[in-house]
Amino acid sequence: MAAVTAPSAAVLRAQRLYRFFHAGDEEVVALCGVSVQLAAGEWVAVTGPSGSGKSTLLQCLAGLDEPDGGDVWVAGQRITRRPDTDRARLRAKYIGVLHQSGNLLEHLTIGQQIRFARRLAGQRHDAGVVDRLLGAVGLDGRGRALPGQLSGGEAARASLAVALANDPPVLIADEPTGELDAFTERAVLSLLAARAVAGTAVLVASHSRAVTRAAHRVVELHDGRVHQADTRTADRTADRTADRTADRAADRAADRAADRAADRAADRAEDGGTDRGTDRTGHDG
Ligand SMILES: Nc1ncnc2c1ncn2[C@@H]1O[C@H](COP(=O)(O)OP(=O)(O)OP(=O)(O)O)[C@@H](O)[C@H]1O
Numbered sequence: 001m002a003a004v005t006a007p008s009a010a011v012l013r014a015q016r017l018y019r020f021f022h023a024g025d026e027e028v029v030a031l032c033g034v035s036v037q038l039a040a041g042e043w044v045a046v047t048g049p050s051g052s053g054k055s056t057l058l059q060c061l062a063g064l065d066e067p068d069g070g071d072v073w074v075a076g077q078r079i080t081r082r083p084d085t086d087r088a089r090l091r092a093k094y095i096g097v098l099h100q101s102g103n104l105l106e107h108l109t110i111g112q113q114i115r116f117a118r119r120l121a122g123q124r125h126d127a128g129v130v131d132r133l134l135g136a137v138g139l140d141g142r143g144r145a146l147p148g149q150l151s152g153g154e155a156a157r158a159s160l161a162v163a164l165a166n167d168p169p170v171l172i173a174d175e176p177t178g179e180l181d182a183f184t185e186r187a188v189l190s191l192l193a194a195r196a197v198a199g200t201a202v203l204v205a206s207h208s209r210a211v212t213r214a215a216h217r218v219v220e221l222h223d224g225r226v227h228q229a230d231t232r233t234a235d236r237t238a239d240r241t242a243d244r245t246a247d248r249a250a251d252r253a254a255d256r257a258a259d260r261a262a263d264r265a266a267d268r269a270e271d272g273g274t275d276r277g278t279d280r281t282g283h284d285g
Pocket residue numbers: 021022023028029030048049050051052053054055056057
C-alpha cells in the first residue's frame with residue numbers, strides 16, 4: 001500500500017507522473033515521468049512549447065485530473081488515487097487554482113465568490129476577509145462588483161483574490177498573465193512574488209519571459225518530459241551569447257567603417273597628391 005503522507009517536507013510534490021490521452025487510434029503521451037517539488041515560499045515557473053504538457057501537469061498537480069501513473073502530495077496529503085470528492089476537499093483546503101481564462105463565476109459578486117471559496121475550504125466566517133484580499137490585489141471596495149463590471153486587468157486581479165480566498169499553502173496558475181497588457185502583467189507578478197514571500201508555494205505555467213525571469217526556478221517541459229531544471233540559466237547564457245555576438249558584429253562593423261574611412265582618406269590623399277602635382281590650369285607642374 002502506497003504512503004498517504006508525503007515522503008518529504010515539500011509542500012507540493014509530484015513523483016514520476018504519466019498521463020496518456022487517446023486521439024483516434026493514436027496515443028498521446030502528455031506527461032512522461034515528470035517529477036517536481038516545491039517548498040513553502042518557492043515560486044516555480046513551468047514553461048515549454050505548446051503541447052509540451054504544462055496544462056496537463058498543472059491539472060494533475062491541482063487534483064483536477066488523475067494521472068495514469070505517479071503520485072502527487074500536497075501539504076503532506078496524497079491527492080492522487082482517491083475519490084473525486086476527496087480530491088475536491090483537499091483542493092479546496094490546500095490549493096488555490098487560477099485558470100487561464102480566470103476563475104470567476106458570472107452571477108456572483110467578487111465578495112460572494114471569496115466567501116464561497118472560504119466556506120468550501122471549511123474556513124470560518126471572517127468579516128474582514130473580502131476587504132483584505134481585495135485590498136491586497138488593488139481592488140479596494142469592489143467586493144460588490146460582478147465580474148462583468150470589471151475591466152480585463154481588474155478581473156485578472158479579482159481571480160487571484162478568489163484563488164487566494166482559502167489562504168492556500170499552494171497556488172497553481174495556468175497562464176495567469178496570458179491575456180494581460182505588460183503593465184497588468186507586472187502588477188500580477190508582484191502579487192505572486194508577495195504571496196511567495198508570505199510562504200505560499202507558487203507554480204505558474206507560462207510562455208511569458210517576464211514570468212520565467214521573475215520566478216525563483218524554471219522547469220521546462222518538452223514532449224511531456226522535464227527538459228532542463230532551470231532555463232533561466234539557459235536564458236542568461238543565451239542573452240550573454242547574444243550580447244557577445246552583437247558586440248562582435250558591432251566591432252566588425254566599426255572595423256569595416258574604419259577601414260573604409262582609411263581607404264577613402266588614402267584615396268583622397270592620393271588624388272590630392274595628383275592634384276597638387278597638377279597645375280590648376282591643367283598643365284603638369
Ligand atoms: N483531453 C485531451 N485529449 C487528448 N489529448 C490531449 C488532451 N489534453 C491534452 N492533450 C494533448 O496532450 C499534450 C499536452 O497538452 P497540454 O495542454 O498539457 O500542453 P501545453 O503545454 O499546456 O500546451 P499550450 O501551451 O498550448 O497550452 C498535447 O499533445 C495535447 O494535444
